[in-house]
Amino acid sequence: MYAVGIDIGGTKIAGALVDEDGTIVREARVATPASDGEGIVDAVVTLVEELIEGVEAIGVGVAAAGFIDADQSIIVYSPNLSWRNEPLKAKLDAKLSIPVIIENDANAAGWAEFRYGAGRGSKHMTMLTIGTGVGGAVIADSKMLRGGFGIGGELGHIRIVPNGLLCGCGAHGCLEQYGSGTALLRAARELADSGSDEGALLRKLRDAAGELTGDQVYEAILQSDAGALRLLAELGEWIGQAIASLTAVLDPEIVVIGGGVSAAGDLLLEPIRKAYLANLPARGYRPELKIKTAEFVNDAGVVGAADLVRLALAQR
Amino acid sequence: MYAVGIDIGGTKIAGALVDEDGTIVREARVATPASDGEGIVDAVVTLVEELIEGVEAIGVGVAAAGFIDADQSIIVYSPNLSWRNEPLKAKLDAKLSIPVIIENDANAAGWAEFRYGAGRGSKHMTMLTIGTGVGGAVIADSKMLRGGFGIGGELGHIRIVPNGLLCGCGAHGCLEQYGSGTALLRAARELADSGSDEGALLRKLRDAAGELTGDQVYEAILQSDAGALRLLAELGEWIGQAIASLTAVLDPEIVVIGGGVSAAGDLLLEPIRKAYLANLPARGYRPELKIKTAEFVNDAGVVGAADLVRLALAQR
Numbered sequence: 068m069y070a071v072g073i074d075i076g077g078t079k080i081a082g083a084l085v086d087e088d089g090t091i092v093r094e095a096r097v098a099t100p101a102s103d104g105e106g107i108v109d110a111v112v113t114l115v116e117e118l119i120e121g122v123e124a125i126g127v128g129v130a131a132a133g134f135i136d137a138d139q140s141i142i143v144y145s146p147n148l149s150w151r152n153e154p155l156k157a158k159l160d161a162k163l164s165i166p167v168i169i170e171n172d173a174n175a176a177g178w179a180e181f182r183y184g185a186g187r188g189s190k191h192m193t194m195l196t197i198g199t200g201v202g203g204a205v206i207a208d209s210k211m212l213r214g215g216f217g218i219g220g221e222l223g224h225i226r227i228v229p230n231g232l233l234c235g236c237g238a239h240g241c242l243e244q245y246g247s248g249t250a251l252l253r254a255a256r257e258l259a260d261s262g263s264d265e266g267a268l269l270r271k272l273r274d275a276a277g278e279l280t281g282d283q284v285y286e287a288i289l290q291s292d293a294g295a296l297r298l299l300a301e302l303g304e305w306i307g308q309a310i311a312s313l314t315a316v317l318d319p320e321i322v323v324i325g326g327g328v329s330a331a332g333d334l335l336l337e338p339i340r341k342a343y344l345a346n347l348p349a350r351g352y353r354p355e356l357k358i359k360t361a362e363f364v365n366d367a368g369v370v371g372a373a374d375l376v377r378l379a380l381a382q383r
Numbered sequence: 384m385y386a387v388g389i390d391i392g393g394t395k396i397a398g399a400l401v402d403e404d405g406t407i408v409r410e411a412r413v414a415t416p417a418s419d420g421e422g423i424v425d426a427v428v429t430l431v432e433e434l435i436e437g438v439e440a441i442g443v444g445v446a447a448a449g450f451i452d453a454d455q456s457i458i459v460y461s462p463n464l465s466w467r468n469e470p471l472k473a474k475l476d477a478k479l480s481i482p483v484i485i486e487n488d489a490n491a492a493g494w495a496e497f498r499y500g501a502g503r504g505s506k507h508m509t510m511l512t513i514g515t516g517v518g519g520a521v522i523a524d525s526k527m528l529r530g531g532f533g534i535g536g537e538l539g540h541i542r543i544v545p546n547g548l549l550c551g552c553g554a555h556g557c558l559e560q561y562g563s564g565t566a567l568l569r570a571a572r573e574l575a576d577s578g579s580d581e582g583a584l585l586r587k588l589r590d591a592a593g594e595l596t597g598d599q600v601y602e603a604i605l606q607s608d609a610g611a612l613r614l615l616a617e618l619g620e621w622i623g624q625a626i627a628s629l630t631a632v633l634d635p636e637i638v639v640i641g642g643g644v645s646a647a648g649d650l651l652l653e654p655i656r657k658a659y660l661a662n663l664p665a666r667g668y669r670p671e672l673k674i675k676t677a678e679f680v681n682d683a684g685v686v687g688a689a690d691l692v693r694l695a696l697a698q699r
Contacts, residue, residue, distance in 0.1 A: 134665060144668035151668060191531035205632065207528050207535075214523070214634025215507035216670045224631035224664035226624065229544060236664040238627065308542065311554065315540035316521065316632055318530025348540035348552040349450060352460035352467060354532045 070377045071118050071127040071165075073111055074172060074368030075099065077148070077199065080107070082114040083366065084124065085373035089183040091366060093118050104153060112162045119165070126166040126380050128372030129155065130175035132202070137217035139168040139379065146200070146235040168376045172196075172368050174211060174220060176325055176361070177204025179371035184362035185323045193319040194361075195222055195306065196326035197335075200235075201243040205317055211375070223247070227309055245305040248281055248328045254298045255284045265294035281327070288331055299331055300338040307342025314356065315348050325361030332360060386693045387434050387443040387481075389427055390488060390684030391415065393464070393515065396423070398430040399682065400440065401689035405499040407682060409434050420469060428478045435481070442482040442696050444688030445471065446491035448518070453533035455484040455695065462516070462551040484692045488512075488684050490527060490536060492641055492677070493520025495687035500678035501639045509635040510677075511538055511622065512642035513651075516551075517559040521633055527691070539563065543625055561621040564597055564644045570614045571600045581610035597643070604647055615647055616654040623658025630672065631664050641677030648676060 069092065074081045076099060084093040095117050100106030115127055133145030140156035142148075159167045177186075177194030181204075186192035190209050196202035203222025205212040212219045223243035224236050231240025244250055256279050259269040268287050273279040287295035310322050329335060340358050344350060361367060385408065390397045392415060400409040411433050416422030431443055449461030456472035458464075475483045493502075493510030497520075502508035506525045512518035519538025521528040528535045539559035540552050547556025560566055572595050575585040584603050589595040603611035626638050645651060656674055660666060677683060 134669060144665045189531070191535075203632075207523055207530070208526065210524065212523050212528075212633070215505070215636030215672070216634050218630075218665075218669055219507075219523075219632060219634035221631045221634075221664065224628075226628040226631075226662065227542075227545065229624065234664070237666055238662055238664045241631075241664065308545065312540075312542040313632065314534075315537045315542075315557075316519075316535065316629065317528070318532050318535035318537075320531030346542065346554050348537065348550070348554045348557065349460045349534075350553055353450060353534055356531070 069122055069124045070373040071115055071124050072175070072369030072371065072373030073114060073127060073129045074175065074372060075107060075111070075129065075131040075148070077132070080110055080114060081365070081369055082118050083369035083373065084118045084122065085370055089179070089370050089374060091370065104150065108155070108158045108162070111159060115163055124165055126168070126376040127159070127163065128168055128170055128175065128376030129159065130170050130172040130368040130372040131155070132172045132200070134218040134221065135169050135171050137213065137215070139170060139217065142169060143218065166376070166380060168379045170372050170375050171202070171220070173202025174204045175371035175375060176202070176363070176367035177206065177323070177371065178211060178375055179363055179367040180323045180325065180361050181206045182374055183370065184367065185359045186321055189320045191317065191319040192321050192323060193222070193313060193317055194323045194325060197246060197306065197324060197328040198248050198326035200249065201247045202326070207317065222309070222313065225309060225312070227305060242305065242309050246302055246309065248326070251298055251302050251328065252279070252281050252284055254301070255279055255295065258294050258298065265297070268292040269294055285330065288334060296334065299334055302328070303335050303338030304342040307339040308346050310339065310343045310358070311346035311348070319356055321357040321359060323359055323361050325367065329360045336360065385438055385440045386689040387431055387440050388491070388685030388687065388689030389430060389443060389445045390491065390688060391423060391427070391445065391447040391464070396426050396430060397681070397685055398434050399685035399689065400434045400438065401686055405495070405686050405690060407686065420466065424471070424474045424478070427475060431479055440481055442484070442692040443475070443479065444484055444486055444491065444692030445475065446486050446488040446684040446688040447471070448488045448516070450534040450537065451485050451487050453529060453531070455486060455533070458485060459534065482692070482696060484695050486688050486691050487518070487536070489518025490520045491687035491691060492518070492679070492683035493522065493639070493687065494527060494691055495679055495683040496639045496641065496677050497522045498690055499686065500683065501675045502637055505636045507633065507635040508637050508639060509538070509629060509633055510639045510641060513562060513622065513640060513644040514564050514642035516565065517563045518642065523633065538625070538629065541625060541628070543621060558621065558625050562618055562625065564642070567614055567618050567644065568595070568597050568600055570617070571595055571611065574610050574614065581613070584608040585610055601646065604650060612650065615650055618644070619651050619654030620658040623655040624662050626655065626659045626674070627662035627664070635672055637673040637675065639675055639677050641679070641683065645676045652676060
């Protein structure tokens with residue numbers, strides 16, 4: 068039986084019809100109606116109806132950036148989509164004829180990697196998605212760790228610097244402020260503005276476009292620009308330090324790094340691995356975990372969300 | 384059927400025969416043979432034989448301070464007992480006729496609180512034991528979280544200060560260096576030595592005894608000494624900050640604070656709660672967890688270890 072996975076992103080909503088092996092059999096997408104909650108609901112409904120036309124589907128898993136409650140029904144808090152206690156499941160239930168669950172987007176992506184991607188074969192996997200923010204998913208003993216209120220695995224909000232930078236969540240010093248694509252872009256803009264030699268290429272790219280973009284920073288990385296590589300290595304160092312600290316809590320076999328910034332591959336993984344080892348408690352007396360990049364490129368959210376609704380329905 | 388719980392501490396080895404309801408029916412204890420691994424094995428064997436004399440017991444759970452491997456057999460690393468890859472289970476198996484598992488001491492204590500103490504009725508509980516070090520236990524969805532290599536829940540080794548104090552585990556800035564009884568005693572000694580008015584009582588207690596002890600610091604706390612209370616509040620603030628950060632990972636319903644320092648009760652819990660709230664990601668948009676002191680005083684380790692061996696045998 069098929070299941071539908073939907074991934075609500077800041078710019079587009081992606082949908083897929085997925086079979087029991089995690090294979091996508093149909094895909095569709097629309098632009099995200101900006102800052103329009105009801106528009107998003109209608110767009111999801113239209114996508115789902117399109118995807119299930121003429122077939123039978125067991126349910127819909129909807130991945131969204133935000134803290135989801137333990138019943139997988141309400142988006143408690145979403146910094147980027149401006150949702151606060153949004154009853155997304157109830158709104159979709161009212162318009163759809165098949166069961167719906169709501170899932171955190173990084174949880175969905177992590178689950179896809181665990182089941183079908185870089186984490187397959189493991190039992191204890193941690194995922195970090197490095198994009199606009201830093202998302203996380205924790206799989207412990209082959210189960211998604213959700214916590215008592217459903218908001219576990221929000222790894223972008225572990226604190227790595229006391230009294231550090233203010234985060235969108237209201238706390239200070241969260242990993243997201245040091246290890247996200249947004250943090251990298253901010254640092255790159257500062258370097259471009261600094262007038263230093265190290266920022267020359269970034270400055271040139273900025274001047275050509277008016278304002279430096281994430282794509283340009285990535286271009287500078289691919290050109291082995293020393294300034295951009297240093298900033299990427301600093302980001303990787305924060306992530307590696309965070310992984311060492313998480314090891315004391317979760318002790319995973321493998322950490323999977325996803326999200327847009329993970330496209331940098333080994334240029335990112337090497338500083339992560341180095342910082343992980345340098346900060347690992349009882350290093351030398353314990354097994355070392357694997358750190359890998361995600362195998363899914365764009366479809367982790369929809370594939371994971373589809374698999375998770377299947378699982379949720381099987382457990383009812 | 385009875386089970387035996389053994390708790391190997393730095394100064395004494397405690398043992399108990401425990402029934403299926405977590406009730407202790409027999410107890411025994413001996414002094415820990417200092418820095419003598421074989422002596423510890425023999426002492427445990429003697430205790431167990433004494434406890435099971437004339438009754439039937441299903442197995443022995445042995446709690447010890449240290450990182451235990453995923454098979455619950457080997458003490459991989461124990462900072463305080465100087466064990467490195469100690470095959471404790473094999474050594475005990477050779478001398479005992481009933482099954483043995485090895486368990487981290489804070490895991491055992493946490494399990495006792497979860498089953499019979501401050502955490503009963505919850506599904507997602509985190510325990511922090513504040514004593515010589517800082518120990519931890521994580522119960523997620525009513526199961527002990529052990530991680531891929533068995534060393535999860537070592538919450539004293541999450542990093543709370545980048546490039547912070549050197550820890551016994553080799554890493555820098557671990558919670559244990561800021562939130563343990565040892566850290567409190569170090570700060571109290573520094574305050575006594577400082578010559579400041581705030582350190583007057585601590586200095587007086589120190590001068591009476593030659594060197595300031597943990598018991599004296601506790602005495603100063605009970606006397607509402609401003610200096611000792613400030614240091615306790617600072618310790619509580621680190622613990623509360625750590626709990627806020629752990630919430631992003633584990634999102635527990637309840638955090639139980641145990642270990643010797645937890646005897647300070649609300650004098651410790653208040654600064655912990657305040658710092659937890661001040662540092663909680665998305666505060667106001669999520670449920671707040673409960674923070675309570677442990678209900679067991681001395682027997683959590685033996686009761687938890689006995690219950691865990693019962694559980695391990697049932698799952699085989």
